[in-house]
Amino acid sequence: MSVNNISFILHKPQLSENIGACARGMKNFNFQKLVVVDPKPIFPNDKILATSVGAKNIINKAKSYENLERSLKNIDIVIATSARFRNKNIKHIQLEDLKKINYKKKIAFLFGSEASGLSNNEVSYANYTLQIPTNPDFKSLNLSHSLIIIAQYVSSILNSKVSSFNKSNKVKSASKKEIVAMANLCIQNLEEINFFKSKEKKPIMLENLRNIFYRMELSTKETRILSGVFASLGKKR
Structure with missing residues (x-):
């Protein structure tokens, strides 16, 4: 299991400050792979770099794509974050279910824009949707806060070196x-x-x-x- 298998994808982020804060949060927990899809601000820019503080290297190495599908070409499992339940036939998971994920595969956590989150069309590219438990009367989380919660949780899983995934090595999952x-x-x-x-x-x-x-x-x-x-x-x- 390696942090190099984990990517954080920001889909249509609107604020430079949030992009920078996400990079900073990633570096707090030793993650390196940031992807931005169709960002509203110019990427990168001085405000993003300033907000990232000591994580400028993550911004400089980040990949940028025009659309979501292209950003997923080398990913095995996509976990879309959502504050609301989707009436779709898709697997809905909670934070504790992340312990069951096979981190030997290439995993991407997908975050929607600050204003509208992810559409059903964007969620349709995911294997799972993940909901962070919050106050049911106030579910909205800042983009960087959501990322930090997930980054910390996944980091603790990787550091525990516990894996219950026993699938045969002869079966290669499709990318x-x-x-x-x-x-x-x-x-x-x-x-x-x-x-x-x-x-x-x-x-x-x-x-x-x-x-x-x-x-x-x-x-x-x-x-x-x-x-x-x-x-x-x-x-x-």
Whole structure:
């Protein structure tokens, strides 16, 4: 288990101060990998660097992407943070459930923008949603505060060197990049047969498809098989 397997993704962060504070919080618990997706302020900038204090190296090494899907190409498990319960068929977990995660894989914690959090579309890319227990009458947490709580908890798990994950080493789990490629192949074939006839329903149908694929925890072999099936169906038309 290694801190190098953990990434913190800030999706559409709005305030430079929060980005800097997140980097500082990461360094407090020895995490190094920061990812920003479509940030509102110019990234990096002087305010971000100033707020990060001693964590400028994390800002300087951070990766920036235009969209969420690209940021997940090398990730195995995505855990989306959310202050509200989602009426979706997705695994909802609490902080204590993080002990069951396999930290030998590449894990990403996904945080939404300060104003609106994560949309259902963005959550559909996740394997799990994580809710931090708070006052039920006041659930809103500052972005950097949420990150720090999770960073501290995960750090304590990694330092305890306790892992209950006993999956066979012969079974290689599919990466997010492989699953995204498979899902996109399926969607491409569906579009070619005009499956998404209703433009209004298409976004929610795409969300549901991603939810199905991402929560299945497919192996690399299973992903290759499904990709072959989708490719064959496309050729037969």
